Amino acid sequence: MTSVTAPEIRLMSGALGVEIRGIDLNALTDEQFALIHDRLLRHQVVFLPGQQDLTPEAHIAFGRRFGEVELHPYLPRMPDHPEIVLIDSEEGAKVDIWHTDMTFHESPPIASILHLVELPSAGGDTMWSNQHLVYEALSAPLRDLLDGLTAIHTIRVGTEFSSRAEHPVVRVHPETGRRSLYVNRLFTSHIPQLSRNESDALLEYLFRFSESPQFTCRYRWQPGDVAMWDNRATQHYAVNDYQERRRGQRITVLGDHPTGNPPRWEHYRPVPGERYWPDRVNAVEDY
Template identity: 40%
Template sequence: MTVTNTAPTVALREARIPGDGIYEGRRVLHRVPEGWEERPYELFEVEPQARTIGAEIRGVDLSRPLGPGLRAELHRALLEWKVLFFRAQHLAPDRQRAFARHWGELETNPLLAAGSSEDVVRFDKGSGSTPTFENVWHADVTFRERPALGAVLQLREVPPAGGDTLWADMAAAYDNLPQDVKDRVDGARAVHDFIPGFARFYGPERLAPHQERFPPVEHPVVRTHPDTGRRMLFVNASFTTRITGMPREESDRLLRYLFQQAHIPEYQVRFRWQPGDVAFWDNRATQHYAVNDYGAHRRVAERVAIAGDRPF
């Protein structure tokens, strides 16, 4: 006698996650491009802070001049880790500027408060201060034809708690885009404008005089790193306004999705500051987020930015 399995088929109700979101799941995390030659460092110690981004550099005194060998090793570490941290440096502004100049000419930014010289930006935050670029993911000055190569930031006064900064690896963000999204953004260009970012805290009377100096510019949605050859997502919520040649509604929807990529924890490193700490980051390969969670306490930082090249 043959027995037939007649167990009823279990039917699931229809359920669907809304599209264009970010979901849990495994990420592909490559710190360096394929074929990269990894070599030990001879002049300092490297202490990784996250899987693909962020490393503390130990055994380097930035107040002293850099020799060619040390500069070369630090440059290699910057390309590998995208942001480097140096504890307790307590650099005078001229030494901070001298260190940054090993990577190029320094930028000025007339839209932000200056420190001891016009190429030093001073962020002095406390009760009643102008918020500027906090609580938003962004890359610096992408509204320029040649956005900054990188920046060197030092904390001079730190609140008792809070005030951390996060960086996101935008090569990892690009690597993990779905293939259909890559097909849409590879070769696309987007408009960047200083006004949306600065309008968060400045009025029209402050911004209007700078419109001629900083007209809207176009950059690739996905840029290629000039040193490593990696492909990196290059749009941000402060300055990217639309994708060229795309209907506004479609552009807005796609940009919202691309902006969200910086929010994924696997692509991030978070740094807790102490007075005198220095961070040096590759602005081409990262976005960053300064956390304003310290209330009326004071937080004082000084930054110098290194002029960059035209994205391609």
């Protein structure tokens, strides 16, 4: 009888992230998938090193175990496998702003699966932030306020708004029931129950707090590594500290509708002449 070596599991930080070695995604078993799924819910990000030979078919099949795979509306895709988005630093794919993927959709993706195939000799790390811990670290009065608010998330192509969604500021994870802060610097425009000044001030505080080091992990990639993260409970940031090429292939798993407490107040109504609509809206080329 051939012995099977159990996967090696290592925590990556005190806040989030777990590395699992000894799994080949080209030959993923149901038991191994269950392990990855369980650790994703526990630790929000799962790293799977040593996937240099990962095929596009296996990458897509892995994503489909979690749900429907998205055909991204804006980013370049692999010609023979349109489910796979091509991430290439030479094509401007350097998103050095903390964000959660595509929150401007009514149903944002539940997860992303990134396979890095080419890396600079140094630099190009990615950071993630645990938004469960961020919410839980806020004071009780502030959590109570946020639980009754929503936020508008937008993206713009050129001068035209192409997508806009309203989500709870605090969302409840559909699988664990755990609450997390659900606003991000790249796509969150404003909190519609507040005046512009109030919204800008509160969001800036939340952005800064959610990006604090104690809530993060940082991963130093090696060629062939795969990372999967839970978009329902994390933000991430690609560190732009390199000049050489960095290329990856990403699968995005389509999402569910974010849920949380219903808003406790109506949308704010500006007085005549009041400048209300915020300027914090990013063009797609920034994404």
